Amino acid sequence: MRLIVDHVTRYSYDQPVRGVVQSHRLTPTVFEGQTVVDWQVTVTDGCPGGVFRDGAGDRVQAWSVAGPVSEIVVHVKGVVETRDLTGVLRGHREIVRPEVYLRETTPTWADAALIELSSAADDASGPLDAAHRLSGAVADAIAYAPGTTEAHTTAAEALAQGKGVCQDHAHALIAMARHRGIPARYVSGYLFADAEGQPHEAAHAWAELWIVGLGWVGFDPANRCCPDERYIRLGSGLDALDAAPIRGIARGPGSETMNVRVVVAPEATQGQTQQ
Template sequence: MRIRISHSITYAYDEPVRQLTQILRLTPRDHDGQHVMSWRIEPTVDGNLRAGQDAHGNIVHTFSADGPISDLAIHVGGVIETLDLAGVIRGTIERVPPEVFRRDTLLTTPDDALRDFAMTATRADATPLAKMHALTEALHDLLACDRSGQRTGVGAAAAFAAGGGIPQDLAHIFMTCARQLGIPARYVSGYVAQSDALPEAEGAHAWAEAHLTDYGWIGFDCANGLCPIDTHVRIAAGLDFSDAAPVRGARKGGSGENLAVLVSARAANAQLANQ
């Protein structure tokens, strides 16, 4: 599938910004399941845009600019060609051993309820792969997925107690349970092509990957109740949202920030993709 992505992040400030820095994890890279045909990052103010990589191998751009800046937009997008590999991830840059992803973080710290759920949702005699599928199905059936797109900022235990959250929260819950079962799990940010076939396909998305000895890394999308297919575009991965946040920033001045985000991810035909 060819997927055309358009992602705009717009800031407006009541008081002009004197200086700002944005850390952007918004650029996909090639692996066996996706090929980047075109991609761009375009800020609307003059500044310095530098490319690099983080400890997880994610592509990171740092944008810095001096003010006064009253408004700023960052337009990101391009065309990605994807393949359905049933969630199996191959050909990615792996700089961190899988065992590191067994570690709990602030957003994936379990409580008794999550520990109990991880055990009751899976059979003790099942294979690790069967356990991950059972966990995905159980969480998809149990938890409500919030379509608001507003980041909650809560950890897995709080989201589980609340009965759901945005896809980011569901990914954290899955990761917490997988780690309790002794299986390394990591957070993935990306996009999902909008489709009537998927219940949760609003453009920007998040899911999890689990590392299984016999298969390597495999993706699990609890919001949609399936392994990622050719509708999914993988952008960044890490121990939790903090490692793969699409945008992080700091500024001097600029009180009264107003933020607007617009994301579109749709199947593109060959003619449009080649324009």
């Protein structure tokens, strides 16, 4: 499938700031499941800095904007050719050992309720079956409900209230997998929702679990599936903050507001929008 992405992130400040520095993970991952046909990232009045590929195989680009500045627009636009590899991250190069992703973080801390929910994998026939069972348990326990959680909501909090968004599903699955000794990490990217009418987010997130013999395999509890040709992978990390597509800091006393618009569509077809 050939997918078109148009992603705009607008930062506004209630008073001009002296400058802004950002770090971007906004370039699609290099692996057998996707090929970049065309890709551009622009920043209003931005000056590109250093670029490197980190130990997890993600391309990281620095940007700076000299002030005074009241608004910054980050615009991502491109075309990616995708293939369905049944969730397996085949052909991806990285040097970080899977065991690194056994480390707990605050959003992925497994409380008693998450530990109890992870018992869904007790009778699994192997690691892959266990991963599927854990993903299914998360999907059953946390209903997809936009606007019910915040950026800093933890997996334990989302499970306690029984609803959340893709970030919460990913954090919960990661917490449960790590508790059971399965390395797990957070993945950020994009999703094209097809005509089935299932809940979705264009700017999306899911989890990858390390399965011996297969490597990293993606699981998306929010949509009860493994990533396929509808998904575009951008980057990974220990949790949502670590894998954020855009991280940055503004120098100045002003407060910041952010507005995001994402359109993902197959070529020559109207896409979906998230605001």
